[in-house]
Amino acid sequence: MTTRYAALLRGINVGGSRKVPMAELRTVMQGLGHEAVATYLQSGQAVFSSGHGDEESLAAELRDAIENHFGFGVDVIVRDHAYLEAIADACPFPAADLEARQLHVTYFSTPVDAERFAEIDRAAFLPEDFRLGDRALYLYAPNGLGRSKLADALSRPRINKGLIATTRNWNTVVKLVELTAA
DSSP states (O other): EEEEEEEESSSSBTBBHHHOOHHHHHHHHHHHHHHHEEEEEETTTTEEEEEEEOHHHHHHHHHHHHHHHHSSEEEEEEEHHHHHHHOOOHHHGGGGSSGGGGGGEEESOOOOOGGTTTTGGGGGGOOOOHHHHHTEEEEEETTTTOOHHHHHHOOOOOSSSOOOOEEEEEHHHHHHHHHHHH
């Protein structure tokens, strides 16, 4: 039995560095035995079907293959369709009423708890806000991610120590659900 997954690559094709052409990425993934490989945008999303492994082993396998092929390491998070759909369905903000640039999901490599974010004075950032989910953080940034002071605070190294974290806007969150549907 095969499962549909999304691979989220962190920090590629940004600012002219760490170039990963999507056609080459698809070839690398097919070389790992994955089927129905497709990429979405240039910013590090790929979807695929696989009948072997779990999310962590698939991420490690892809991370190693990317390093071997491209010559640099890339953090990778792999999530299956059921998880991606559950994250979209559990959004605590009114996604249908917001512009995609206002709502983001940060996917984490492992579960996080509220204690990790205790130093954030949420009231100081209003109307921006965040909520935690299953290995995810939902961020409402009414002026967009690029202008979000809360996003800066949430991405501090001491807060994210020991985690792989990668953020996607709401359009991408929804598209990954669609692309991983059977």
